[in-house]
Amino acid sequence: MTFTTPPYLTQDVSVRRIMLHVLAALVPAIAVYVALIGPAVLVQLGIATLVALLGEAAMLKLRDKPLALFLGDGSAVVTAWLVALAFPPLAPWWLITVGTLFAIVIAKHLYGGLGQNPFNPAMIAFAVCIVAYPSLMSQWPPVDAGNGIGEQLALIFGQAPRLDAMSGATPLDALKTALKGADSGLTVASVLDNRAVFGHVGGKGWEWVSLAYLVGGLWMWQRKIIGGQVSAAFLAGMALIATALWLLHPDQFANPLFHLVSGGTMLGAFFIVTDPVSGCTTPRGKLIFGFAAGLLAYIIRVFGGYPDGVAFAVLLLNICAPLIDHSTQPAIFGMKK
Amino acid sequence: MLQLFKFKGGVKPETHKAPSLQAPIAKAPLPEQLIVPLHQSIGGVPQPLVEVGQHVLKGQRIGAADQWVSAAVHAPTSGTVIAVEPRLAAHPSGLTTASVVIAPDGREEWIDRQPVDYHTLAPERLREHLRDAGVVGLGGAVFPSHAKLSAAKSVPMEELVINGAECEPFMTCDDLLMRERAEEIVRGITVFRDLLEPRKVLIGIEDNKPEALQSMREAVARLGVDFTVTAVPTRYPAGGAKQLIRVLTGKEVPASRRSPEMGVQCFNVATAYTAWRALAFGEPVISRIVTLTGNVETPRNWETLLGTPLGEFIRLGAPKPDTDRYLMGGPMMGFEMPGLEAPLVKASNCIIAGSPALFPPPAPEMPCIRCGACAEACPHELQPFELYWFSRARNFGKTQEYNLFDCIECGCCSYVCPSHIPLVQYFRFAKSEIWARERDKNQADAAKSRFEFRNERDEREKAEKAERLARAAAAKATEKPAAEKPAATVPAEETPPANAPVDADAAKKAAIAAAMERARLQREAAQVKNTDNLSTEQREEIARIDARRARAPAHQAVEQTDVAPPPAQEQ
Ligand code: SF4
Numbered sequence: 001m002t003f004t005t006p007p008y009l010t011q012d013v014s015v016r017r018i019m020l021h022v023l024a025a026l027v028p029a030i031a032v033y034v035a036l037i038g039p040a041v042l043v044q045l046g047i048a049t050l051v052a053l054l055g056e057a058a059m060l061k062l063r064d065k066p067l068a069l070f071l072g073d074g075s076a077v078v079t080a081w082l083v084a085l086a087f088p089p090l091a092p093w094w095l096i097t098v099g100t101l102f103a104i105v106i107a108k109h110l111y112g113g114l115g116q117n118p119f120n121p122a123m124i125a126f127a128v129c130i131v132a133y134p135s136l137m138s139q140w141p142p143v144d145a146g147n148g149i150g151e152q153l154a155l156i157f158g159q160a161p162r163l164d165a166m167s168g169a170t171p172l173d174a175l176k177t178a179l180k181g182a183d184s185g186l187t188v189a190s191v192l193d194n195r196a197v198f199g200h201v202g203g204k205g206w207e208w209v210s211l212a213y214l215v216g217g218l219w220m221w222q223r224k225i226i227g228g229q230v231s232a233a234f235l236a237g238m239a240l241i242a243t244a245l246w247l248l249h250p251d252q253f254a255n256p257l258f259h260l261v262s263g264g265t266m267l268g269a270f271f272i273v274t275d276p277v278s279g280c281t282t283p284r285g286k287l288i289f290g291f292a293a294g295l296l297a298y299i300i301r302v303f304g305g306y307p308d309g310v311a312f313a314v315l316l317l318n319i320c321a322p323l324i325d326h327s328t329q330p331a332i333f334g335m336k337k
Numbered sequence: 338m339l340q341l342f343k344f345k346g347g348v349k350p351e352t353h354k355a356p357s358l359q360a361p362i363a364k365a366p367l368p369e370q371l372i373v374p375l376h377q378s379i380g381g382v383p384q385p386l387v388e389v390g391q392h393v394l395k396g397q398r399i400g401a402a403d404q405w406v407s408a409a410v411h412a413p414t415s416g417t418v419i420a421v422e423p424r425l426a427a428h429p430s431g432l433t434t435a436s437v438v439i440a441p442d443g444r445e446e447w448i449d450r451q452p453v454d455y456h457t458l459a460p461e462r463l464r465e466h467l468r469d470a471g472v473v474g475l476g477g478a479v480f481p482s483h484a485k486l487s488a489a490k491s492v493p494m495e496e497l498v499i500n501g502a503e504c505e506p507f508m509t510c511d512d513l514l515m516r517e518r519a520e521e522i523v524r525g526i527t528v529f530r531d532l533l534e535p536r537k538v539l540i541g542i543e544d545n546k547p548e549a550l551q552s553m554r555e556a557v558a559r560l561g562v563d564f565t566v567t568a569v570p571t572r573y574p575a576g577g578a579k580q581l582i583r584v585l586t587g588k589e590v591p592a593s594r595r596s597p598e599m600g601v602q603c604f605n606v607a608t609a610y611t612a613w614r615a616l617a618f619g620e621p622v623i624s625r626i627v628t629l630t631g632n633v634e635t636p637r638n639w640e641t642l643l644g645t646p647l648g649e650f651i652r653l654g655a656p657k658p659d660t661d662r663y664l665m666g667g668p669m670m671g672f673e674m675p676g677l678e679a680p681l682v683k684a685s686n687c688i689i690a691g692s693p694a695l696f697p698p699p700a701p702e703m704p705c706i707r708c709g710a711c712a713e714a715c716p717h718e719l720q721p722f723e724l725y726w727f728s729r730a731r732n733f734g735k736t737q738e739y740n741l742f743d744c745i746e747c748g749c750c751s752y753v754c755p756s757h758i759p760l761v762q763y764f765r766f767a768k769s770e771i772w773a774r775e776r777d778k779n780q781a782d783a784a785k786s787r788f789e790f791r792n793e794r795d796e797r798e799k800a801e802k803a804e805r806l807a808r809a810a811a812a813k814a815t816e817k818p819a820a821e822k823p824a825a826t827v828p829a830e831e832t833p834p835a836n837a838p839v840d841a842d843a844a845k846k847a848a849i850a851a852a853m854e855r856a857r858l859q860r861e862a863a864q865v866k867n868t869d870n871l872s873t874e875q876r877e878e879i880a881r882i883d884a885r886r887a888r889a890p891a892h893q894a895v896e897q898t899d900v901a902p903p904p905a906q907e908q
């Protein structure tokens with residue numbers, strides 16, 4: 001008779017099931033993205049997935065861990081997809097490869113693998129690459145560039161010269177650049193009036209991708225895959241500071257809605273700050289983590305030198321997470337007040 | 338309608354209760370052999386009162402409570418004691434425990450059962466009566482009930498909570514007991530109420546047992562007592578004493594406090610039932626209702642004699658061929674029985690035949706992803722993944738900082754963990770390590786103080802020896818005058834006489850004399866012990882007794898020892 005321990009019943013849950021849910025929740029956004037940009041997005045997702053699985057397998061082998069069990073948990077694929085979605089869709093193949101490898105090998109396995117990484121691997125990849133290759137990481141194609149699949153593949157695999165023309169900035173970047181040329185005397189309102197770049201709310205096309213992330217996030221919340229507190233706190237943090245500054249100086253600061261649907265806000269809110277491993281775990285800690293990340297993301301994106309601030313904000317909060325957790329331990333049963 | 342409170346966390350596993358609820362409670366047939374462990378409750382181990390070969394009657398006490406927190410055990414039927422020896426215990430460890438093995442004679446011959454009117458008993462006698470009838474918590478905790486039946490001195494008892502929640506999946510013994518024997522349960526509760534004098538009596542039953550609720554309500558109405566029978570939401574572990582107390586009273590009893598200190602006490606329905614049988618019928622606890630369910634052809638509840646070997650019991654349910662194990666208790670907190678020879682005991686509320694289909698082998702353990710599901714499920718609002726982390730790292734100080742000992746091992750955290758980490762196992766490991774260390778530390782402390790004591794004594798002896806040598810040398814030098822000085826006139830105290838000689842020599846002499854006198858007194862004290870403060874009369878008395886003792890003929894002494902009664906076998 002083998003030695004067994006209670007409980008003998010367990011819920012039908014697994015890491016794999018959670019990860020599959022996350023992947024499924026990304027599908028709507030990917031669909032919108034492909035519709036807007038073209039198949040390049042899928043190519044990037046494919047490259048990232050392949051590289052992530054190979055990297056993961058190699059590291060598991062090196063660390064002498066059961067291959068099938070850990071490759072099957074889906075966590076590497078989730079990281080790969082997040083990296084692919086955070087990177088510019090027409091970035092060269094080696095850039096996404098470097099980013100993904102950095103996420104899997106260094107940010108994940110060198111820190112001890114699944115469950116041990118203090119930093120969000122996808123955000124590490126983004127941060128490293130944007131520091132190392134700032135211009136490549138800032139080349140976002142305009143949504144109606146109308147590149148055919150052949151053209152996109154050529155760009156990704158380096159057979160075509162990277163034209164300045166295709167490196168349209170993101171709406172966030174465009175707004176910042178326009179306003180920075182302060183001599184131009186432009187106000188936010190006049191810049192945003194350019195619907196060709198800024199669409200209806202948050203940048204032409206991008207608002208739909210953001211909405212798709214939101215839909216996926218809400219679905220995960222409804223399925224209890226994420227708790228929702230961190231996401232809500234993150235959006236609240238960003239909305240709060242955006243609203244405050246916008247009310248103070250509507251000429252210089254975009255309205256909060258613009259910030260909520262542009263850049264990586266929604267991706268960050270539902271797929272990045274929700275990462276349990278690198279985030280906070282206590283109820284109050286989650287709120288603090290999300291709120292501070294939202295606030296910081298805004299500050300970095302508006303006042304900093306990079307096109308978006310989500311990655312740096314999340315990484316900074318990752319550093320603080322253990323401290324926040326430690327100081328927000330909830331009172332236990334019978335020990336309240 | 339009573340206001341209900343919520344407890345945080347908890348889980349809702351499938352209940353699997355229906356199969357064993359189809360038939361009423363049946364009386365299990367007499368087994369071929371009964372193996373009655375002497376230690377069936379929390380607390381002291383009862384001493385065996387019977388010998389091999391002795392004939393015992395049904396209900397005869399075979400093990401007496403040896404201390405206040407302990408309870409008696411009884412012969413479940415009449416027959417012959419064929420062994421008093423260690424036998425496999427109903428415990429996952431597979432260890433043995435001192436047991437009385439009885440071969441039934443089939444006559445089911447009772448002791449002379451003496452019903453008592455508990456109103457006529459002083460509370461103290463009543464508690465003793467329950468202890469001697471072996472009444473313990475039958476919810477599974479088997480804590481001697483009489484030891485829980487005193488209110489705290491400083492805190493008035495406010496609520497008496499009666500636990501009929503039965504939240505463990507598969508288990509239905511309390512449900513059927515409440516359906517079929519509600520009136521006796523309620524009468525038993527009345528006894529507890531009269532002892533504790535609470536302001537309110539609250540009976541909590543999970544709302545998935547409408548028949549039991551109905552039957553208990555009717556019994557309460559019939560007996561005209563003002564007990565509140567309340568349906569509580571079905572959510573494991575609503576039947577944990579602390580959770581039920583929380584739901585019914587809003588009070589949260591932490592690990593560091595006993596519930597009477599907070600004006601509340603909790604008993605299981607089956608316990609109340611046995612208390613009533615013990616008083617009104619003079620029947621000690623020799624049987625209990627056991628659910629037999631799971632992978633068996635005929636699941637059912639059986640009124641089973643304690644000591645029935647598992648192997649004989651399961652035959653009543655006809656286990657299916659793929660049965661690979663038997664759990665005692667529920668699937669959340671129960672354990673795997675170590676073998677078919679292990680007996681059913683007071684804690685055996687349920688036996689579940691398990692199969693690979695019913696309880697699939699656990700999925701491989703993955704690393705913790707800090708998803709927090711365990712913390713959300715923990716009814717004690719702990720952070721199980723932190724506890725896991727520190728237990729794994731053997732950082733036991735930290736586990737205590739994170740309230741390891743508030744963990745009730747309910748298993749909710751393991752139940753929800755997507756990484757399939759056997760969290761409870763880690764917590765048990767950490768707890769036992771801490772206990773072991775504490776024991777070691779206590780032993781080390783004892784050894785340390787022994788060592789220090791010895792060291793001190795050696796030092797002292799050394800010093801004394803040096804002093805003695807010095808003194809001896811000095812005495813030799815001044816032999817004559819010291820010898821002349823009558824020792825008795827020197828006071829024991831150090832105070833030098835008023836006319837103390839001022840020269841060093843004389844001072845030395847005085848000191849030496851004093852030391853010698855001290856030594857003499859000490860010698861005397863050692864010899865006469867505590868008699869030196871006695872009056873003359875007492876001394877004379879002692880002398881007379883001594884003289885008589887010396888004169889007494891041998892046969893008298895023999896007669897005297899014969900008068901002492903042999904250790905009676907109690908009935
Ligand atoms: S449920 Fe399991 S994986 Fe999730 S935090 Fe708890 S121990 Fe870790």
Ligand code: SF4
Nearest residue numbers: 715744745747748750
């Ligand atoms: S077993 Fe302990 S830690 Fe786990 S849920 Fe129950 S009380 Fe909480």
